[in-house]
Amino acid sequence: MTVELHEKPLHADLEAAREAAQTAGLSYAGSVTPQQAWALHQAGDAVLVDVRTAEERAFVGQVPDTLHVPWATGTSLTRNPRFVRELEAKTGKSAAIVLLCRSGNRSAQAAEAAAKAGFAQVFNVSEGFEGDLDETRRRGRQNGWRFHGLPWVQD
Template sequence: MTVELQEKPLHADLEAARGNAQAAGLPYAGSVTPQQAWALHQADEAVLVDVRTSEERKFVGHVPDTLHVAWATGTSFTRNPRFVRELEAKTGKGVAVVLLCRSGNRSAQAAEAAAKAGFAHVFNVAEGFEGELDEAGHRGSSNGWRFHGLPWVQD
């Protein structure tokens, strides 16, 4: 799936995220919550791109009707050297792009790489799809896309 979006003014949530990112000195446009990411995706205000591996998407689940460009591949998480080119081919560099991974860490790295490559509006989904690890070493008990009850499907 390739997205054909026109460049347009950023949604207020993305502008706020950009301001927070600048204040924090982040090397990319900023982060949004899973709820904001879903609302932005639903309103066609941003392109939601899953940067997890194909295996994660298949076995853990994924957000329906979203794009996929793996930041890393396989179970060893080998960095995808074509990530930026693949992302540009699917989204373009001028539209608002929101990246989603397991916990928000890889997608932040991917957002940084995309920003360095000239993407003007690339954001991270804080908390990711599964959320952060809790004290017992489990994900999904305190935050993340699935924890918040947002739409997802599983193969």
């Protein structure tokens, strides 16, 4: 299934993210918060793509009704050499895409790779699904998708 959203102008949150990214010198279009990502996904203004492993999605949880294109696979997080091709097959290059991972780090790397491959509207979800590590080295206690109470399911 390919999702194309190129007929709509970019949502104001994505335009603001793009401006901030240009100021920061990012190679991809920018970052949005988990709350913005959910609102954009719900409104049809962006395609939400989970780039975590299948294992993470199954055991940690996932956002319902989103696409999955792993940036890396397995417990060793082996880089997926087909990531860009798989992303293009599922979204097209002109769609507004927001990428989600555990903390926002892998999805930023995935956004960089996608931008380098010609995706002009690929954004990172800052904070990710589980958020940053706290002082006790645990996630989900200070930020992230689940911390903000956004919808998610678990297998």
